Amino acid sequence: MSAIVEPVMGTPFPQSLSPSRTGDFLTCPLMYRLKTIDQLPTAPSAAAVRGTLVHEVLERLFNVAPAERTVEEAQRLAVISWQDLCQSDPDAAKTLIPEGHDSVASALHISHVLSPVLPLLETYFAMEDPGRLEPHARELALSVALEKDFTIRGFVDRVDRSPEGLIRIVDYKTGKSPSATFEAKAMFQMRFYALAWWRMTDEVPTQLQLMYLGNGEFVRYAPTADDLIATERKILAIRDAISRAGDQQDFKATPSRLCGWCDFKQFCPEFGGIVPPLPPREEWLSGSSRVTVALDFALNAALPPENSVREGSI
Ligand code: SF4
Secondary structure, eight states: OOOOOOOOOOSOSOSEEOHHHHHHHHHOHHHHIIIIISOOOOOOOHHHHHHHHHHHHHHHHTTSOGGGOOHHHHHHHHHHHHHHHHHHOHHHHHTTSOTTOOOTTOTHHHHHHHTTHHHHHHHHHHHOOGGGOOOSEEEEEEEEEEETTEEEEEEEEEEEEOTTOOEEEEEEESSOOOOHHHHHHHHHHHHHHHHHHHHHHSOOOSEEEEEETTTTEEEEEOOOHHHHHHHHHHHHHHHHHHHHHHHTTOOOOOOOGGGGGOTTGGGOGGGTOOOOOOOOGGGOOOSOOOOOOOOOOOSOOOOOOOOOSEEEOO
16 A cells, blocks of 8 residues: 655745646656756757757858858858867767767767768758748747746747748757657647747747758648647646646656656666655756746748648658
8 A cells, every 4th residue: 555645835836847848747757857856967868969959050040141041051050069069068069979989079070970960951951941031039038927936938949920920930850750649749849839929929829830850841830829728728737737746746657668768767666766755845946947038039031821731841
């Protein structure tokens, strides 16, 4: 018979959620706890670091004049971004260099590191012409309170605004477009951003666009206010579930095939590990406290009137 655990009340928890933390809890409450409450470190994966490099290049690309936004310029920026990463985060950079090599800054590694990155950038150029775009915002931090003591937040890769004022939220993915199950997960992330945008600006975005650079496919969705109200209800329900798990000190291990990517197997009873004691409630955090909202808008991005749901462009 399991022991009765007295609910532990205190400061409301969680006080904020991002799409990734929400996804963690839905995948496995124990993983959410170990990452968010215990704040155990996670090792950078090569795929994640490669994704960061690609995002960095696409972010920097829009700093140059439209006519200079070419594949060659993107390749040049990829080299600069790699060199910067070697300086700023050598541990992350090491995930991309060949085994047995210590010096991340070696020029010998550049072709090895960039060989999987450059095709993704070429695919990006096949999907759209950045010379015709002037993003409204890039790497935009969204943060808005849905209720007292509860904020949703996230980072949007890009926001476009058409001359007519239509808003498109864009997210780059470096993998291939997923199955319907995982596509729903990715689109939940986009609805999450759309809800935050709506609550901050009173504008329902016209289009949510995922760009899968792994196979050149777009996934697009036109949200409605009703969709976003339903998304808000879902987020609040997940918040309540997390709150209950916290009050009961009960974050269940929920194994799935995603365990293969979990950093916490050594602490997981499903893999013979021992769960560490919960930190004191007053030390629980809700994750990152980055709340800066950089509504640094350029004007009049080109936004073609597209309504298709899924479209391969190459
Ligand atoms: S290994 Fe699986 S069950 Fe265990 S914490 Fe990680 S995701 Fe959860």
